[in-house]
Amino acid sequence: MTPAPGPALEARGLGKRFGGVVAVDGASLSVGRGEILGLIGPNGAGKSTLFDLLSGVQRADRGQVLLFGEDVTALPAHARARRGLTRTFQLARELDRLTVIENLVLAAPDQPGEALWRALVRPAAVARAERAAIARAGELLETVGLADKRHEPARALSGGQKKLLELARCLITGAPLILLDEVGAGVAPALLDHLTDTIARIRREHDRTLMVIEHNMGLIGRLCDRVVVMAGGKPIADGDFDAVCADPRVVESYLGLAA
Ligand SMILES: Nc1ncnc2c1ncn2[C@@H]1O[C@H](COP(=O)(O)OP(=O)(O)OP(=O)(O)O)[C@@H](O)[C@H]1O
Ligand SMILES: [Mg+2]
Incomplete structure (x- = not known):
């Protein structure tokens, strides 16, 4: 279209x-x-x-x-x-205690974890969606050059690295x-x-x-x-x-x- x-x-x-x-x-x-x-x-x-x-x-x-x-x-x-x-x-506004990749996955749209009933009723679909969000987050960390920081807590990032994480968070929304x-x-x-x-x-x-x-x-x-x-x-x-x-x-x- x-x-x-x-x-x-x-x-x-x-x-x-x-x-x-x-x-x-x-x-x-x-x-x-x-x-x-x-x-x-x-x-x-x-x-x-x-x-x-x-x-x-x-x-x-x-x-x-x-x-x-x-x-x-x-x-x-x-x-x-x-x-x-x-x-x-x-x-x-990143969440300091979460890791870099967790910050990113949280910003992904339609997080299945947001709907508890869905997680209970369709656990396999939820696990699949979560795997997809984690894979996408990994790709975007490559895009912004933060792949080696994925398991670091966000608070350990420098000012510039936080900006890169924010960029990745914007990207993962798909907006x-x-x-x-x-x-x-x-x-x-x-x-x-x-x-x-x-x-x-x-x-x-x-x-x-x-x-x-x-x-x-x-x-x-x-x-x-x-x-x-x-x-x-x-x-x-x-x-x-x-x-x-x-x-x-x-x-x-x-x-x-x-x-
Ligand atoms: N929530 C608020 N309550 C009262 N005044 C506010 C509020 N937000 C902004 N202002 C005032 O409105 C004006 C514009 O502020 P704004 O933050 O939009 O400017 P800015 O161009 O982003 O500045 P900077 O480059 O310093 O970030 C300023 O006088 C500011 O003090
Ligand atoms: Mg301003």
């Missing part, structure tokens, strides 16, 4: 206020299918809040979210996840659209190139669409087809990396923060 045309994700006039703070102030943007879109901007610009509104973690005060053409504004996060959107958070919040934060320079290459390869080989929030401009410049700059809760520039970097409004938004 040919997928319907049109963007993977669209924000139309999204707004969100926390008390007196306007975090997102009428933000509109779209992410094309197969695209890697960078989202940059100074601290407090509203980038993570925009991710919350797109993924359904927070309800928007106004505006709409369209996911593969469908209006999902009224749907909670888990319903948007079922429709193909997965994300990471600015602070990693075609992945939102990554500060994917390069806390990653040692030696791992940053590997992380960047892995994201590029995920788009190519796994046919995913990605939206990436990141402060490291080297990573953004290498990875993204297009960059949206946010300041004061809304996009102020949208274009290729070199063009947005040369935009005086963008320079001013960063300098304004430093002043």
Whole structure:
């Protein structure tokens, strides 16, 4: 079946206020299918809040979210996840005491263990599904370069390795659209190139669409087809990396923060 045309994700006039703070102030943007879109901007610009509104973690005060053409504004996060959107958070949320492969298997969709009655009624089918999830998790650990860590507790991973595990968790959900919040934060320079290459390869080989929030401009410049700059809760520039970097409004938004 040919997928319907049109963007993977669209924000139309999204707004969100926390008390007196306007975090997102009428933000509109779209992410094309197969695209890697960078989202940059100074601290407090509203980038993570925009991710919350797109993924359904927070309800928007106004505006709409369209996911593969469908209006999902009224749907909670888990319903948007079922429709193909997965994300990471600015602070990693892996389960420290579980091993790397256990963290990954837990993120696999339709875990049979979730339905106790099924485990009791059809134990063979459950065991088969679990074997399949473990095999898939093993493959994805190869993809991100963590195969030798599969039995380590997640807490033993470095900052960069945790980011790789988060990527694998996004992949195992099968969601075609992945939102990554500060994917390069806390990653040692030696791992940053590997992380960047892995994201590029995920788009190519796994046919995913990605939206990436990141402060490291080297990573953004290498990875993204297009960059949206946010300041004061809304996009102020949208274009290729070199063009947005040369935009005086963008320079001013960063300098304004430093002043
Ligand atoms: N839950 C909340 N309650 C109150 N204010 C909030 C909340 N979440 C975000 N804010 C405020 O909204 C604004 C936007 O925050 P947000 O975290 O979206 O920015 P950001 O662009 O992701 O910044 P950073 O680059 O530092 O991660 C900030 O002023 C922040 O203090
Ligand atoms: Mg943020």
